Amino acid sequence: MNKCCLVKPNSTDENAIHNLMERWKIFGGRMNPGLLWHFDGNYFEWLRYLTNWENGIDIGEEVPQTLFLLKRDDGAILGAVSIRHYLNHTNIIDGGHLGYGICPEFRGFGYGDIILKLALKKLLEMGIEKVLVTCDFDNYASQKVILNNGGVLENQALDEDGITVNRYWIDNTK
Ligand SMILES: CC(C)(COP(=O)(O)OP(=O)(O)OC[C@H]1O[C@@H](n2cnc3c(N)ncnc32)[C@H](O)[C@@H]1OP(=O)(O)O)[C@@H](O)C(=O)NCCC(=O)NCCS
Structure with a gap:
């Protein structure tokens, strides 16, 4: 499998x-x-939006987050992970430290495992x-x-829509 890394989106990633x-x-x-949902076609607007999230500007009750892309060494972007800088009273129930996704065409090849593994390194x-x-x-x-x-x-909890979520802890020192 080709090598992958996590990178923050920059001006060269528009296409x-x-x-x-x-x-x-x-x-x-x-x-x-x-x-990712908030990308409406204007790439540089979206980059500004991500910068605001990273710096905690205009994010309401949420906590700052940094978005990383999973990039393969052939340049393909396979998915993304958003890392929350800390837990608060809401995301400690549902959301946790991160959310990730692999683009559907790339699922089932082990990239889900890889994106979480690389995100754990960033968290460490x-x-x-x-x-x-x-x-x-x-x-x-x-x-x-x-x-x-x-x-x-650890346990299950209800999210704000009443859906049951599983809550897992990972010892990131191992
Ligand atoms: C969850 C997600 C990231 C997994 O990505 P992926 O690249 O398909 O995962 P992998 O190929 O690394 O598979 C990891 C394991 O999950 C298993 N798996 C994958 N899809 C599965 C499915 N639909 N049902 C059961 N097991 C599945 C694989 O068999 C593999 O298990 P193995 O290690 O025993 O072989 C991807 O499905 C996704 O983006 N989903 C939508 C967004 C989402 O749900 N994000 C998580 C929110 S917390």
Whole structure:
């Protein structure tokens, strides 16, 4: 498998991001993380929006987040992960430290495992040694990705829509 890394989107990624969004729509499926939804075609506006999120500007009750793209060494963008800088009273129940997604055409090749593994490294660089990851009780692919990365189920909780979510902790020092 080609090598992958996490990179913050920059001015050179405009075409690759347009391509990712179009292909994601064609293949269908839930677009995750949420910061991707806000791309409306204006790339540089979206970059400004991401910078605001990273710096905690105009984010209401939310906590600052940094979006990283999963980039393959041939330049393809396969997915994205959004890392929350800390937990608060809301995301400690549902949301946790991060949300991730792989573009549907690239699913089933092990990239889900890779994106979480690389995100854990980023979290460790931020000093976060105990990582909370949550997912819907029936999101079996995500559950497997979390378990493959050392997740230990603490319990289940209800999110704000009343959907049951599984809450896992990962010891990021191992
Ligand atoms: C969850 C997601 C990231 C997984 O990505 P992926 O690239 O398909 O995952 P992988 O190929 O690395 O597969 C990891 C494991 O999950 C298993 N898996 C994948 N899809 C599955 C499914 N639909 N049902 C059950 N297991 C599944 C794989 O078999 C693999 O298990 P293995 O290690 O025993 O072989 C992807 O499905 C996705 O983007 N979903 C939408 C967004 C989302 O739900 N994000 C998570 C929110 S917390």
